[in-house]
Amino acid sequence: MVVDLRSDTVTKPTAAMRHAMAHAEVGDDVFGDDPTVNALEAKAAELAGKEAALFVTSGTMANQIAIRLHTQPGDEILMEAKAHPYNYEAGAAAAISGVQTRLIVTEDGLLTAEHVRSAIRPENVHFAPATLLCVEDTTNRGGGGVYPKARLAALTATAAELGLKTHLDGARVFNAVVASGIALHRRLEGFDTACFCLSKGLGAPVGSLLVGSAADMARARRIRKMMGGGMRQAGILAAAGLYALEHHVHRLADDHRRARMLAEGIEGHGFTVRAPETNIVYVSLPNAAAAQEALAEHGVRCIAVAADSLRLVTHLDVDDGGIARTIDAFGALAR
Numbered sequence: 001m002v003v004d005l006r007s008d009t010v011t012k013p014t015a016a017m018r019h020a021m022a023h024a025e026v027g028d029d030v031f032g033d034d035p036t037v038n039a040l041e042a043k044a045a046e047l048a049g050k051e052a053a054l055f056v057t058s059g060t061m062a063n064q065i066a067i068r069l070h071t072q073p074g075d076e077i078l079m080e081a082k083a084h085p086y087n088y089e090a091g092a093a094a095a096i097s098g099v100q101t102r103l104i105v106t107e108d109g110l111l112t113a114e115h116v117r118s119a120i121r122p123e124n125v126h127f128a129p130a131t132l133l134c135v136e137d138t139t140n141r142g143g144g145g146v147y148p149k150a151r152l153a154a155l156t157a158t159a160a161e162l163g164l165k166t167h168l169d170g171a172r173v174f175n176a177v178v179a180s181g182i183a184l185h186r187r188l189e190g191f192d193t194a195c196f197c198l199s200k201g202l203g204a205p206v207g208s209l210l211v212g213s214a215a216d217m218a219r220a221r222r223i224r225k226m227m228g229g230g231m232r233q234a235g236i237l238a239a240a241g242l243y244a245l246e247h248h249v250h251r252l253a254d255d256h257r258r259a260r261m262l263a264e265g266i267e268g269h270g271f272t273v274r275a276p277e278t279n280i281v282y283v284s285l286p287n288a289a290a291a292q293e294a295l296a297e298h299g300v301r302c303i304a305v306a307a308d309s310l311r312l313v314t315h316l317d318v319d320d321g322g323i324a325r326t327i328d329a330f331g332a333l334a335r
């Protein structure tokens with residue numbers, strides 16, 4: 001059996017999740033008639049401590065709706081240089097919202113209030129006005145790192161002082177919740193909007209939620225429609241999301257434990273591994289593309305994310321046996 005560590009997006013719905021999907025009550029969600037979507041949005045808003053939520057197709061759509069919501073064409077948005085909207089969303093912020101992105105370079109993907117302060121330029125007719133700060137928690141390319149709560153509070157306070165709106169890209173924010181023991185609504189305090197994905201560690205097949213004020217979510221609903229993201233009997237998908245929120249949050253701790261096991265095992269074979277805080281493991285090695293191929297021959301799939309770096313992500317469909325097989329495959333690579 002292949003051990004697929006390319007991403008936590010590869011999980012397949014469990015039998016119990018498929019049962020919940022098959023029995024979901026549905027309606028036309030563009031008319032606001034889908035009771036299961038409505039229940040999911042209410043649950044998401046409650047967990048996030050925000051007034052309202054919007055069910056969207058993907059993390060990319062959630063981020064891009066937020067950017068469109070908070071900006072005007074010609075604005076500047078700020079984010080860390082490894083952040084997802086800049087690197088992996090097909091240039092959408094420029095294409096859809098007409099904004100330019102100012103990148104802040106850090107080692108671990110985690111911003112500080114000082115970073116933001118020094119990236120802001122004074123009021124001047126030459127400069128694009130900065131209007132939005134995007135923060136990623138956990139950091140994907142930063143190594144799955146978790147923001148300390150005080151750092152999030154400093155970021156939102158500084159942004160407010162500088163007149164910036166704030167959006168938290170929480171594609172994996174439940175990993176941060178479980179790793180830190182700090183509830184979602186507390187981690188999202190002070191952010192104008194935030195999103196989280198159901199289709200990563202939580203194991204649902206499709207979907208993300210955007211949360212924020214009722215007024216912002218009403219506008220976000222129109223932007224979703226504009227982007228072609230208005231779905232009809234989406235309750236079938238929302239049912240998977242509700243199931244995931246009820247049953248798959250606490251178990252993320254298993255993924256974190258397995259990521260640590262994996263990191264220690266790979267390191268034991270002489271590789272340089274970044275100690276994981278959550279479910280993402282990065283291995284540094286000279287020829288990542290060749291290593292990716294060699295590991296695939298041993299039944300282990302992962303991604304060479306740079307010439308010298310492999311990413312392995314633990315998730316619902318990888319058990320202790322899969323971790324042991326992966327460590328053995330690295331052993332074979334080392335010989």
Ligand code: TLP
Pocket residue numbers: 006007008009057058059060061063084085088136138139140169171172197199208
């Ligand atoms: N990340 C995917 C790939 O697109 C790289 C992955 O395998 O990690 N924000 C963050 C921090 C993400 O990691 C991702 C997906 C997204 C947003 C976008 O989510 P989707 O794939 O649902 O559009």
